[in-house]
Amino acid sequence: xxxxxxxxxxxxxxxxxxxxxxxxxxxxxxxxxxxxxxxxxxxxxxxxxxxxxxxxxxxxxxxxxxxxxxxxxxxxxxxxxxxxxxxxxxxxxxxxxxxxxxxxxxxxxxxxxxxxxxxxxxxxxxxxxxxxxxxxxxxxxxxxxxxxxxxxxxxxxxxxxxxxx
Amino acid sequence: xxxxxxxxxxxxxxxxxxxxxxxxxxxxxxxxxxxxxxxxxxxxxxxxxxxxxxxxxxxxxxxxxxxxxxxxxxxxxxxxxxxxxxxxxxxxxxxxxxxxxxxxxxxxxxxxxxxxxxxxxxxxxxxxxxxxxxxxxxxxxxxxxxxxxxxxxxxxxxxxxxxxx
Amino acid sequence: xxxxxxxxxxxxxxxxxxxxxxxxxxxxxxxxxxxxxxxxxxxxxxxxxxxxxxxxxxxxxxxxxxxxxxxxxxxxxxxxxxxxxxxxxxxxxxxxxxxxxxxxxxxxxxxxxxxxxxxxxxxxxxxxxxxxxxxxxxxxxxxxxxxxxxxxxxxxxxxxxxxxx
Amino acid sequence: xxxxxxxxxxxxxxxxxxxxxxxxxxxxxxxxxxxxxxxxxxxxxxxxxxxxxxxxxxxxxxxxxxxxxxxxxxxxxxxxxxxxxxxxxxxxxxxxxxxxxxxxxxxxxxxxxxxxxxxxxxxxxxxxxxxxxxxxxxxxxxxxxxxxxxxxxxxxxxxxxxxxx
Numbered sequence: 118x119x120x121x122x123x124x125x126x127x128x129x130x131x132x133x134x135x136x137x138x139x140x141x142x143x144x145x146x147x148x149x150x151x152x153x154x155x156x157x158x159x160x161x162x163x164x165x166x167x168x169x170x171x172x173x174x175x176x177x178x179x180x181x182x183x184x185x186x187x188x189x190x191x192x193x194x195x196x197x198x199x200x201x202x203x204x205x206x207x208x209x210x211x212x213x214x215x216x217x218x219x220x221x222x223x224x225x226x227x228x229x230x231x232x233x234x235x236x237x238x239x240x241x242x243x244x245x246x247x248x249x250x251x252x253x254x255x256x257x258x259x260x261x262x263x264x265x266x267x268x269x270x271x272x273x274x275x276x277x278x279x280x281x282x
Numbered sequence: 283x284x285x286x287x288x289x290x291x292x293x294x295x296x297x298x299x300x301x302x303x304x305x306x307x308x309x310x311x312x313x314x315x316x317x318x319x320x321x322x323x324x325x326x327x328x329x330x331x332x333x334x335x336x337x338x339x340x341x342x343x344x345x346x347x348x349x350x351x352x353x354x355x356x357x358x359x360x361x362x363x364x365x366x367x368x369x370x371x372x373x374x375x376x377x378x379x380x381x382x383x384x385x386x387x388x389x390x391x392x393x394x395x396x397x398x399x400x401x402x403x404x405x406x407x408x409x410x411x412x413x414x415x416x417x418x419x420x421x422x423x424x425x426x427x428x429x430x431x432x433x434x435x436x437x438x439x440x441x442x443x444x445x446x447x
Numbered sequence: 448x449x450x451x452x453x454x455x456x457x458x459x460x461x462x463x464x465x466x467x468x469x470x471x472x473x474x475x476x477x478x479x480x481x482x483x484x485x486x487x488x489x490x491x492x493x494x495x496x497x498x499x500x501x502x503x504x505x506x507x508x509x510x511x512x513x514x515x516x517x518x519x520x521x522x523x524x525x526x527x528x529x530x531x532x533x534x535x536x537x538x539x540x541x542x543x544x545x546x547x548x549x550x551x552x553x554x555x556x557x558x559x560x561x562x563x564x565x566x567x568x569x570x571x572x573x574x575x576x577x578x579x580x581x582x583x584x585x586x587x588x589x590x591x592x593x594x595x596x597x598x599x600x601x602x603x604x605x606x607x608x609x610x611x612x
Numbered sequence: 613x614x615x616x617x618x619x620x621x622x623x624x625x626x627x628x629x630x631x632x633x634x635x636x637x638x639x640x641x642x643x644x645x646x647x648x649x650x651x652x653x654x655x656x657x658x659x660x661x662x663x664x665x666x667x668x669x670x671x672x673x674x675x676x677x678x679x680x681x682x683x684x685x686x687x688x689x690x691x692x693x694x695x696x697x698x699x700x701x702x703x704x705x706x707x708x709x710x711x712x713x714x715x716x717x718x719x720x721x722x723x724x725x726x727x728x729x730x731x732x733x734x735x736x737x738x739x740x741x742x743x744x745x746x747x748x749x750x751x752x753x754x755x756x757x758x759x760x761x762x763x764x765x766x767x768x769x770x771x772x773x774x775x776x777x
Contacts, residue, residue, distance in 0.1 A: 158653065162680065162690075163504055163673045165497035167364075167550050172493050173372040174342035178658045181339075185657065195657075196716025199332075207338040211376040220497050221691025323488065327515065327525075328508045328667050332660035332715050339658055343493045350492065361551025385662050386526025497694075503702040504672035511669075529662075537668040541706040 151229040154187040157247055160222050170217035176254050177210060180242045183226035184258070187240075193279050202265045203273050205238070209259040216246070216253035223247035233280045235271050237261050316394040319352040322412055325387050335382035341419050342375060345407045348391035349423070352405075358444050367430045368438050370403070374424040381411070381418035388412035398445045400436050402426050481559040484517040487577055490552050500547035506584050507540060510572045513556035514588070517570075523609050532595045533603050535568070539589040546576070546583035553577035563610045565601050567591050646724040649682040652742055655717050665712035671749050672705060675737050678721035679753070682735075688774050697760045698768050700733070704754040711741070711748035718742035728775045730766050732756050 156179075166172040188195045195205065218224060225247040232239040237260065244254040264270045321344075331337040353360045360370065383389060390412040397404040402425065409419040429435045486509075494505040518525045525535065548554060555577040562569040567590065574584040594600045601607075651674075661667040683690045690700065713719060720742040727734040732755065739749040759765045766772075 159677070159680065159684075161673060161677050162496060163502050163676060166492060167495035167497075167499040168369060168371065169497040169499075173375065174339050174346075174493055177339035177342065178656060181658060182654070182656050185654065189654075194716065196714075199715070204333060206333065206382075207379055209376075209378050210338065211374075213374050214372055217371075219691075220694070221689065324512070324515065324519075326508060326512050327661060328511060328669055330662035331657060332662075332664040334662040334664075337658050343491060346493060347489070347491050350489065354489075359551065361549075364550070384526075385529070386524065498699060498701065503705065504669050504676075507669035507672065534663060536663065536712075537709055539706075539708050540668065541704075543704050544702055547701075 151231070152191070153227050153229045154183070154190050156183040156186040156224075156226045156228070158182075158224055160218050160220050160224060162220050165220050168217075170219055173212070173214060176212055176214075176244060176256065177258075179224060179226050179244060180210075180228070180240070180256060180258055183228040183242060184240055187228050191279055193273075193276055198273055198276070201273065203270070204263045204265065204267070205260045206263060206267075207258055208261055210256065212254060212256035214254050216251055218244075218246060218253060225250075230280065231257060233272075235277070236269055238272070316396070317356070318392050318394045319348070319355050321348040321351040321389075321391045321393070323347075323389055325383050325385050325389060327385050330385050333382075335384055338377070338379060341377055341379075341409060341421065342423075344389060344391050344409060345375075345393070345405070345421060345423055348393040348407060349405055352393050356444055358438075358441055363438055363441070366438065368435070369428045369430065369432070370425045371428060371432075372423055373426055375421065377419060377421035379419050381416055383409075383411060383418060390415075395445065396422060400442070401434055403437070481561070482521070483557050483559045484513070484520050486513040486516040486554075486556045486558070488512075488554055490548050490550050490554060492550050495550050498547075500549055503542070503544060506542055506544075506574060506586065507588075509554060509556050509574060510540075510558070510570070510586060510588055513558040513572060514570055517558050521609055523603075523606055528603055528606070531603065533600070534593045534595065534597070535590045536593060536597075537588055538591055540586065542584060542586035544584050546581055548574075548576060548583060555580075560610065561587060565607070566599055568602070646726070647686070648722050648724045649678070649685050651678040651681040651719075651721045651723070653677075653719055655713050655715050655719060657715050660715050663712075665714055668707070668709060671707055671709075671739060671751065672753075674719060674721050674739060675705075675723070675735070675751060675753055678723040678737060679735055682723045686774055688768075688771055693768055693771070696768065698765070699758045699760065699762070700755045701758060701762075702753055703756055705751065707749060707751035709749050711746055713739075713741060713748060720745075725775065726752060730772070731764055733767070 160171055164171050164175040164178075185195055188198075198205070223246070225245040227243045227245070228240055230238060231241040239257055239259045242254075242256045242258070243252055245252055262270050262272045325336055329336050329340040329343075350360055353363075363370070388411070390410040392408045392410070393405055395403060396406040404422055404424045407419075407421045407423075408417055409421075410417055427435050427437045490501055494501050494508075496502040515525055518528075528535070553576070555575040557573045557575070558570055560568060561571040569587055569589045572584075572586045572588070573582055575582055592600050592602045655666055659666050659670040659673075680690055683693075693700070718741070720740040722738045722740070723735055725733060726736040734752055734754045737749075737751045737753075738747055739751075740747055757765050757767045
């Protein structure tokens with residue numbers, strides 16, 4: 118799958134090819150383009166564990182921060198959507214760990230929307246070491262849109278318009 | 283799948299039936315029994331997030347603590363295995379969230395070995411609210427045995443003997 | 448300072464003497480007794496860092512869990528007080544680290560009320576290794592009572608009655 | 613206390629005045645200048661708690677990340693010092709909370725060396741909301757230099773030279 122370079126929204130955006138036959142735990146339909154947003158930050162010492170590598174649960178926090186960044190970059194800040202009464206709880210996650218990060222490393226997370234439906238979104242992620250670009254962790258998260266009370270609802274219009282742009 | 287009541291190792295152990303047709307995200311072969319170990323503890327305030335429920339990444343920490351408890355209960359403390367030079371890094375995880383926990387709730391985690399091979403173990407988990415026994419989160423973690431340097435190795439003999447007991 | 452053995456509320460309670468001349472970072476007025484409540488649990492792997500010891504920020508989470516346990520034990524669950532509209536935000540903390548805990552260790556936290564006023568509470572803490580009883584970390588947390596909106600308020604009556612019992 | 617603008621090492625650096633009579637919980641001797649390094653990043657959702665604000669323990673992680681950034685900016689990466697066998701464990705911390713951060717906010721942390729001795733360093737911190745510059749949390753951390761085995765040692769030469777530059 119090829120990922121679009123010439124992004125049609127105002128922002129910096131990445132471009133690369135996802136090997137759809139890879140064992141990376143997520144599958145994407147071919148002949149589709151997705152906007153990929155990159156986040157980069159240093160490993161925090163608190164995120165390491167006694168094996169001297171980043172603890173496996175920390176990657177879910179990296180995913181979440183990358184997802185937040187994705188929404189901010191595309192002009193649809195999740196903090197604003199929360200204030201408007203929308204929630205996007207996680208219903209399913211899967212992660213595959215093929216390498217590790219250490220304190221001192223710089224993390225690079227790539228995130229894109231793997232599936233966008235009226236009541237559900239799936240995001241896919243790749244975590245790389247920013248130095249050598251080696252893929253370390255891949256994963257997906259699935260979400261449903263709910264209102265403030267937890268009842269399933271349709272995605273905010275702003276979001277759907279942005280996604281179909 | 284029925285889970286064994288009369289455990290053949292010295293410990294308290296749980297007994298219940300896993301519905302293999304459930305959507306719970308893990309599959310176990312039929313006609314097999316597994317020792318299920320329960321852990322129970324209170325939700326910590328720090329584990330909640332702005333949705334007022336336990337953050338989805340915290341369940342990986344609950345799984346890990348339940349796994350540690352499993353090993354301690356079966357007489358094969360992971361802390362000892364680490365001191366003996368073994369590591370059991372996580373290679374894959376999947377979680378499905380169908381409900382949530384709040385501060386004030388008591389967590390009940392059930393863990394069992396879903397697959398035990400010479401170089402690999404898979405654990406399966408169920409997280410319930412200890413009050414009403416509702417299943418909230420299910421999941422699996424896959425691990426490989428490595429030595430201190432990260433090289434894949436055979437499981438410690440103690441572990442294999444215990445598992446085949 | 449001697450800490451009361453014969454507790455006058457229905458609960459298991461601890462008894463020991465706090466050396467008021469110790470370097471432990473908190474001071475308590477003499478000739479006073481305080482109810483000390485103990486919590487004990489295993490170090491979680493996720494709480495360790497690349498130095499292979501419990502990360503220094505995790506002790507604030509231990510303190511918080513010990514404080515929660517204190518309230519539950521004394522019959523004044525903080526979860527209930529939150530549902531009644533009270534909040535007890537932290538306004539100040541101090542911690543002194545003299546030793547460390549590793550994965551495999553069992554933590555013992557002792558907590559008591561160092562000062563109890565109409566709008567404020569101070570708690571004091573000792574963290575020990577449950578095996579050898581060595582003091583590892585001491586600290587204090589200061590809190591104010593607020594209502595749901597964050598406005599400073601008087602402590603819940605239930606709490607004041609319990610404290611003066 | 614005035615904080616130096618014209619920094620004599622190669623890096624971007626901040627300049628502002630610390631009110632030494634403030635209630636901010638730390639004291640610095642007058643007539644001294646310190647290099648202040650700023651870090652800025654978004655609040656992560658996982659760092660919030662059920663009060664919908666950043667959990668009080670997360671500020672210790674912010675401090676740590678700001679300290680790491682300070683060292684990287686000054687050309688003395690802690691990750692390198694660790695590889696050289698040095699450790700800088702925390703021996704004491706204090707934090708004062710006067711405001712709070714929410715998901716969607718951008719954090720600004722200012723850090724400087726409050727005291728630098730041959731075997732010990734103290735850092736001081738201010739956390740602000742990057743939008744309105746309001747001070748939210750102040751604090752200090754004290755550290756000792758140790759070798760790999762935990763024995764107290766002198767600071768790395770590189771560090772002392774940099775600090776006296």
